[in-house]
Amino acid sequence: MNAPVNQNGDFLIGPEYLPAPEWKFVPGTPQGAVSQFTLQSNDSKYYPGIAPDASGRVDPKNPKTMILKPHSRPWQRAVTVYIPAQYKSGTEAPLLVVHDGPKLGSPDMDFAHVLDNLINQHRVPAMIAIMLQNGGGDMQGSERGLEYDTVSGKFAEFVEHEVLPQVEARYHIKLTHDPDGRAAMGCSSGAAAAFTMAWFHPEWYHRVISYSGTFVNQQWPYNPASPDGAWNYHERLIASTKPKPIRVWMQVADRDLLNPNVMRDGMHDWVVANHRMAAVLEKKGYQYQYVFTLNTGHCAPKVRGQTLPEALEWVWQGYPFAQR
Template sequence: MRALGWAAALLVGSSGMAATKPMLQVAPPAPAPALQGRLEGPFELHSRFYPGTVRRYWVYVPRNYDPKRPPNLLLFQDGQRAVAAQGSLKVPAVLDSLIAQGAIPATLGVFVTPGNLSARYPDDLGMENPNHRPQEYDALSDDYARMTLDELLPAVAQRWRFAADPRRRAIGGTSSGAIASWTVAWRHPDAFGNVISFIGSYTSIGLKLGPDGAPVAYGGDTYPGLIRKSPIRPIRVFLQDGTHDLDNEHGNWFLANQQMLKSLEWANSHADAEKVAGPRYDVKHAWTEGTHSDADGGAILPDVLRWIWRDQPARN
């Protein structure tokens, strides 16, 4: 297994104990370099799964894109922040640099915003969140996955080809975008075999109570229990969170991410002990000293992508 460069000592596998490891300190983001590939968009998408909403998406097309050799796919949530030249993530520039180095395979990047309740996507939102984000990202239903698989990706595929193999597809995001990505892969591992989760909101944002106080919809804090009590999916997942992340009425983010990690590790060890045939979760994590910010995830994203695609030839 290839180490993650300078972060290797701070990333532990399924048998590691995060509490004994030093926290990762990261540098501020550098300006994004000029792309060798190109960023197309924004395009608008109206969804029948979320009537009355509109979302934007952008597509990064690598310089060596060849429709006869469909590239890998990276789908990233909160696309308005993922593509922002002044933001912390700069995902198109990261892809561009890694592909040029031959460090990862050619990869098509798709960056999609949450929906906004309007006929047109507001031009003045900038990097702010559209107003339908919690209803889409923090719900545990299949609606967001169906929008992704039945509407967004077919719209992209009208112009660009990309891999069908879930092992060559990754989905990721930050905060509620991370749990949305996990939900898509958890429900459809046949579509996405890799998840990038930065400061994931595995908390009770999506919890809704009825008049009698009983839950009528559950939140992301139920995932650790679901993972422990469900068959293992063939998913490779990278988790990052900061020790100074949020602690509020929805939950404690750092604790929630640690619970996710321990549940994935337990599922693997339990399956091994019971000699259960089938897949195991392939999981790595980085606990940093950061807050509820994209900055730490953006700083380690190149190493994360190398890890995600580590067993695939560059094909460049």
């Protein structure tokens, strides 16, 4: 059983999980169109592309960061676009940005079925989903790490100015500029990136879904403005800032990650980080739902399989086209 879609707060589920029925193709349900295109690093003003030469080591002068020697590496990434059958040409559609999107040639049709079914049942708006592949790698000094773990507005600006205009131009669609009609979603560092997009640009995004969010100190290079990386959110940023109009659905597992690298800074426990995030969101009066899942690990597919449809329904609560 999942957390109720009409309630906020903290919930416990598991240890057994079943895939939600919304993942299945339902005959007679209007089917959205799924297609892909690619972006190249040589066309980007924001991210020319990097990769680490080798695994880094902790900076002996600053245990909160690592010494790395990244080099330039161009990237090509797929952008997978889902356009619902209900989209009306010329109108502005709500949108969902999904991090760690599929590779070129392997679109996620199962996720398209979820959207088809939820939209047809009037549980979410007829949104356009934009699934953006990451820039490569998975550590400090990698392109993915730079994009997702940096605590700044840069990645949201990249999406806003280099991704969304391409989607609109290629598919002759219009995307809403209303932040209440925009959501971001991800897992692990992609989840932290989703929250970061809304935190630094609440004029663009009001809704966030986070699975096993990396609200820990994975940021590189070191930034004195946020010296503890995404750990800063629950350490001081959220508590010291006037509440922002952000609605957050978040999950972490009882066997999630703990110190997966050489750093021993006390800021690499995913469970503690997410517990702290939920606590400070509650204290500051945010609309949030926090799901703690038993008998699972980091970004567990079985958790996503059971919870994602209702997570989407919860996060879109209050949006006019999502009403039953």
